Amino acid sequence: MSVEYQPKVIGFLCNWCSYAGADVAGTSRMDYPHNIRIIRVPCSGRVDPLFVLKCFQRGADGVLVSGCHPGDCHYTEGNYHARRRFALLREFLDYLGIAKERLRLEWVSASEGQRFAELVSDFTAELNKLGPRSKI
Amino acid sequence: MDTELIQQIRDKARSLLAEGTVEGVIGYERASDGISSRPLFAYDSSATERLIFDETCAHNLVKYLLNKKSRKMAVVVKPCDSRAINLLLNEGQIERDKIFVIGVGCPGMVETNWNYKSETLQAKCRSCQLSKPLVYDFLAGGEFERQAEEETYSDITEAEAESLANRREFWLEQFGRCIRCYACRQVCPGCYCPVCFAERLEPLWVGIRITPEENELWQTIRSFHLAGRCIGCNECERVCPVDIPLSLLNRKLEKDVKELFAFQAGLDPEEQPPFATFKKEEKLEFGE
Numbered sequence: 001m002s003v004e005y006q007p008k009v010i011g012f013l014c015n016w017c018s019y020a021g022a023d024v025a026g027t028s029r030m031d032y033p034h035n036i037r038i039i040r041v042p043c044s045g046r047v048d049p050l051f052v053l054k055c056f057q058r059g060a061d062g063v064l065v066s067g068c069h070p071g072d073c074h075y076t077e078g079n080y081h082a083r084r085r086f087a088l089l090r091e092f093l094d095y096l097g098i099a100k101e102r103l104r105l106e107w108v109s110a111s112e113g114q115r116f117a118e119l120v121s122d123f124t125a126e127l128n129k130l131g132p133r134s135k136i
Numbered sequence: 137m138d139t140e141l142i143q144q145i146r147d148k149a150r151s152l153l154a155e156g157t158v159e160g161v162i163g164y165e166r167a168s169d170g171i172s173s174r175p176l177f178a179y180d181s182s183a184t185e186r187l188i189f190d191e192t193c194a195h196n197l198v199k200y201l202l203n204k205k206s207r208k209m210a211v212v213v214k215p216c217d218s219r220a221i222n223l224l225l226n227e228g229q230i231e232r233d234k235i236f237v238i239g240v241g242c243p244g245m246v247e248t249n250w251n252y253k254s255e256t257l258q259a260k261c262r263s264c265q266l267s268k269p270l271v272y273d274f275l276a277g278g279e280f281e282r283q284a285e286e287e288t289y290s291d292i293t294e295a296e297a298e299s300l301a302n303r304r305e306f307w308l309e310q311f312g313r314c315i316r317c318y319a320c321r322q323v324c325p326g327c328y329c330p331v332c333f334a335e336r337l338e339p340l341w342v343g344i345r346i347t348p349e350e351n352e353l354w355q356t357i358r359s360f361h362l363a364g365r366c367i368g369c370n371e372c373e374r375v376c377p378v379d380i381p382l383s384l385l386n387r388k389l390e391k392d393v394k395e396l397f398a399f400q401a402g403l404d405p406e407e408q409p410p411f412a413t414f415k416k417e418e419k420l421e422f423g424e
Contacts, residue, residue, distance in 0.1 A: 050333065050341060050357050057349050070416065080414035084397070087420035088363055091392050095296060096356060097304025105422055134304060 007061035007127035009036040009120070012047045014079075017068035017109045024113030032117035033124040036064065043067060044105070045078025049089045052103060056093075062102045062127045064119075069107040079107070098133070101126055141240065141277035142188055145212060148238055148274050149184040152210050158236050162200050163212040164193040172248040175200065187212075189276075192253055194245040196220060196369040199325045201230050210236035214245075216260070218269035219367035219402025220325040225271075226405045227365075229328060239272025241280040260370045260383070263288045270403065289391050295384055307352070313378040314351040320372035320382060321358060326365045333357060359385040364393045364410040367402035396420060 013019040019040050025032060041047055044067025052063050065086060067079040086105045094100035104123055108116050149161040165176035165186040173192045177200075178184045189212065197211050198220035213221065221237060224230045244261035247254040268279045295303065318334070321327045334342045334354055341357075343350045359366075359382070366386040373382040393399055397410035 049360050050353075053353055053356055054341065057353050077414065080416065081411070083418075083420060083422065084411060084414055087396060087422040088389070088392055089360065090422055092356070092360060092363075092389060094300070095303065095388050096307050096352075097300055097302075099300055134301065 005128070005132055007035050007124055007132075008059060009062045009064060009124060009127065010055045010060045011036045011038045011064040011066065011120075012041050012044070012051065013038055013108075014044045014046075014067040014074075015040055015042050016074040017072065017107075018044075018066035018116070020110035021066075021108040021112045021116045024111065025117045026113075028113050030113060030117040032120045035124045035127075036120050043073065043075050043078035044082040045073075045075065047082060047086075049085060052086075052089065052093075056098055056102070056133070059133075061130075061133055062104070062123060064104045064106065064123060066106045066108050066116075066119075069109055072109065099130060101130060102133075138190070138243075138277060142190075144276040145189055145238060145240070146184050146187050148276065149178060149187055149210065150181045152236060153178070153181055153184065157208070158210040159207045160204070161187070161210040161212075161238075162197045162204075163187040163238075164189055164195070164197075169251045171251055171253055189240055191243055191246045191257075192248045194248065194258070194371075194374060196323070196325055196371045198224065199323060199371075201235060202325070202328050205230065205234070208234050208236070210238055212238045212240060213269050213272065214240055214242040215266035215269045216242070216264060216367070216369050217325075218266075218271050220369060221271050222402040222405040223326060223365060223367050226402075226407070226409065237269065237272045237274070239269035239275045241268055241275070241277040242266075243280060258370070258374075260368060271405075289387065291384065292388050292391055295388075308348050310380050311351040311355055312348040314346075314355060314380060315378060316346055316351060316354060317377060319375045319377065323371040323375045324362070325367070325369070325371075326362050327358075333361075355380070355382075355385065359389060362386060363389040364397070364399055365401050366390055 013022055022038060044065055047065050055063050067082060070079060073079045090100045090103050093103060106119055152158045152161060161178040163176050164173045166188055167174040173188060175195055175197055176186055196217045198217050201209060201211060225232060244257040247258060265282055267282050268275060342354050370383050376382060393410055399410045
């Protein structure tokens with residue numbers, strides 16, 4: 001029996017904006033792929049590159065890090081730090097052979113449920129196109 | 137061997153110890169094979185007679201300052217190692233007035249092993265452009281004229297041009313050989329966390345099994361922790377017992393940090409490192 005490939009997506013969502021945005025998507029009964037597993041973090045700045053690496057090591061196909069829009073961070077500047085960190089990590093992962101498309105950093109506010117649903121659909125579609133990560 | 141340079145180092149070390157300016161001098165001495173060299177900790181004037189400096193003195197002695205924080209020490213520092221001093225000053229790990237830097241002009245280092253030294257310079261020395269240490273209290277031997285022979289990042293751009301699948305295969309083969317002896321960490325002047333993430337048990341970030349996956353996690357995060365901090369002394373690669381080309385990781389990050397944030401570690405002890413700061417309006421082609 002062949003099982004259709006379904007990408008595994010891990011989403012690190014910040015407590016103040018993106019998690020609430022995902023909540024809006026849910027409560028408004030918007031349809032989006034269930035491939036995403038959501039982990040709530042206090043801030044996108046809390047996400048250590050180690051978390052992302054660990055996800056990929058344990059078989060994730062894609063990782064989404066999402067926080068408040070620049071300027072809207074609950075802790076004033078966490079998302080700016082995250083932006084620098086992941087801009088560099090993305091290039092580095094690509095260099096090591098993990099396609100840069102597999103890591104995304106996006107800004108989703110607490111009211112952007114629609115945007116969150118579209119984002120997850122788009123990301124899942126892109127990962128589907130890339131196919132499974134070559135196993136070690 | 138430059139006897140005049142060595143005499144200058146010995147004289148300076150002796151007078152520093154005699155005057156009581158420092159408690160000890162960290163330098164190099166001839167190893168017992170008569171060819172290579174090893175670190176020397178000189179605490180009295182008789183020991184200073186064993187100090188040497190030549191093209192085999194590859195060790196970055198700045199690492200030892202981290203274990204001697206309570207004592208005032210003098211240290212023999214090559215131009216590349218001097219960036220490590222700036223890094224540790226920047227990060228508040230050492231105090232400027234507690235160290236005495238004996239800078240040396242450096243002719244470039246060769247590969248050494250027990251009873252062996254190569255004829256050619258190490259790769260990092262072939263592209264080195266520092267003629268003298270960036271920070272010193274005393275300069276022995278004066279400046280050396282350096283003419284960089286090759287572009288610093290040519291091997292990186294070559295590796296980047298490979299296909300994604302080839303890069304993956306290459307690195308998994310490299311990481312597959314890692315025995316996780318952590319020599320790369322122990323020798324690195326930038327690796328001084330009291331508890332390394334690799335030794336945390338709760339949560340267990342890096343599994344105990346020595347597998348390519350676990351090694352990849354270790355090597356990736358190790359080099360990422362040094363992003364914008366690696367000063368390019370390349371000691372990690374020198375001590376690696378299985379010859380993993382770690383400089384390809386460290387210098388890739390150095391190159392990207394230069395491109396993205398216009399920053400290079402260890403050049404200025406006052407400049408803010410890239411991950412300690414940010415610009416609100418910067419465009420990083422990510423998270424727009």
